[in-house]
Amino acid sequence: MTTITPILNTPQSRFYNLNKKFRAFVSGFGGGKTWVGGSAMCARFWQFPKVNQGYFAPTYPQIRDIFFPTIEEVASQWGLRADIKYANKEVDFYEAGTSIYRGTTICRSMDKPDTIVGFKIGHALVDELDTLKKEKALQIWNKTIARLRYKIPGLTNGIDVTTTPEGFRFVYERFVKDIREKPELAQFYGLIQASTFDNAANLPDDYISSLYASYPPELIKAYLNGQFVNLTSGAVYNCFDREANSTTATIKEGERLHIGMDFNVLKMAAVVYVLRNGIPYAVDELVDVRDTPEMCNLIKAKYPDHQIDIYPDASGQNTSSKDYSKSDLSIIKKAGLSVRVGKSNPAVKDRINATNAMLLNANKERRMFVNPQKCPRFTEALEQQAYDKNGAPDKSSGIDxxxxxxxxxxxxxxxxxxxxxxxxDLRM
Structure with a gap:
């Protein structure tokens, strides 16, 4: 006899029992999103055998690294065995200990919406939908609805959405705003919001405390409490305080320097840091420099007795502010300066979040300091840069x-x- 022993926390149970065609489970990190979505998927294979389902995630690595291992463990609680077909990007489900087939989940990456064609499903699980821009999320939503083509008595073709809130994006507009403006839609849509605390029993003891230490306060509302908050309005570096993040530190003799560099003809900029006990101190700046060779010459002349690491704009690997036959990074290396850079720049929001978390984390700790006398332009920029009407950092003022x-x-x-x-933490 097959044993079914699913374990769900309170918000997960509410979501599982939510009788709606379109359901959203919105929670912070570690809130059990993929786990509850997988549980609902397994339950449907018992109720509607051989009715295929879909699983859609932002990228294939997320399917491989998160969904595949999670669904194996979820399936075992539901008396099923998940047979993962990596090459086909599919998962076949069988009754545990037997060869009795219950159905297949077709997995597709949302970074290529055109791949969501050519098959039919009775239900879909769309994971981390709000990490996409609203226009693309709507495209995925419509593509997914077009796949819901089974006509079986008792079956409601529908979509489950599980996501971390990323501001007021698609899930907020579809499951909150639209319902508020058109109450008649409530018969089709249901939303459950959960926090990381609701799933604490399934997480390591230091999981939540590490989030507080790593994230700025505003992101905790979204990434721990599962709240919809505006992440793209007002000051970009809203954790910066001219007084609280101020330092009088200056460069010491022989100290290693860490210099960030941005490439712009006639507008090149560099900010100089020293690291003391793991804490970065901005202690000098160079602005409005003509081009990369001049910047390198200035740095070498101003700091002749220091080891120097340059942290440049990664796009400098492709073109030069001086000579298009050379790259900016090759010019820096030829000048004898060490370069520390990835293959590409991190996402702008990741760079903003990392900086805000250093300026002030959710534990009210400040771990980054700026000398306003030595870095007046950088100080002003931290205070003044705002978001534009499209939710991106404003570049019109020239402080970028x-x-x-x-x-x-x-x-x-x-x-x-x-x-x-x-x-x-597979129940994340």
Whole structure:
């Protein structure tokens, strides 16, 4: 006899029992999103055998690294065995200990919406939908609805959405705003919001405290409490306080220097840091420099007796502010300066979040300081840069060059890492 022993926390149980065609489970990190979505998927294979389902995630690595291992463990609680077909990007489900087939989940990446064609499903699980821009999320939503083609008595073709809130994006507009404006839609849509605390029993003891130490306060509302908050309005670096983040530190003799650099013809900028006990101090700046060779010459002349690491704009690997036959990075290396850079720049929001978390984390700790006398332009930029009407950092004021230079080292040295999905936390 097959044993079914699903374990769900309170918000997960509410979501599982929500009788709606379209359901959303919105929670912070570690809130059990993929786990509850997988549980609902397994239950449907018992109720509607051989009715295929779909699973859609932002990228294939997320399917491989998060969904595949999670669904194996979820299936075992539901008396099923998940047979993963990596090459086909599918998962076949069988009754545990037998060869009795219950159905297949077709997995597709949302970074290529055109791949969501050519098959039919009775239900879909769309994971982390709000990490996409609203226009693309709507495209995925419509593509998914077009796949719901089974006509079976008792079957409601529908979509489950599980996501971390990323501001007021698609899920908020579809499951909150639209329902508020058109109450008649409530018969089709249901939303459950959960926090990381609701799933604390399934997480490591230091999981929540590590989030507080790593994230700025505003992001905790979204990434721990599962709240919809505006992440793209007002000041970009809203954790910066001229007084609280101020320092009188200056460069000491022989001290290693960490210099962020942004490339712009006639507007090149660099911000100089020293690291003391793991804390970055911005202690000098160079602005409105003509081009890369001049910047390198200035740095070497101003700091002749220091080891220097340059943290540049990664796009400098492709073109030069001086000579299009050379790259900016090759010019820096030829000048004898060490370069520390990834293959590409981190996402702008990741660089902003990393900097805000250093300026002030959710534990009210400040771990980044700026000398306003030595870095007046960088200080002003941290205070003044705002978001534009499209929710991106405003570049019209011209202060973006020094702010980019000043935040490249922070994003490189102190990146925000989303919590890992290991065997211990598959209910995330």
């Amino acid at each position: 060059h020094v702010i980019d230079a000043g935040t490249y080292p922070i994003a490189y040295l102190y990146p925000i890492q989303k919590p890992a999905h290991g065997r211990y």
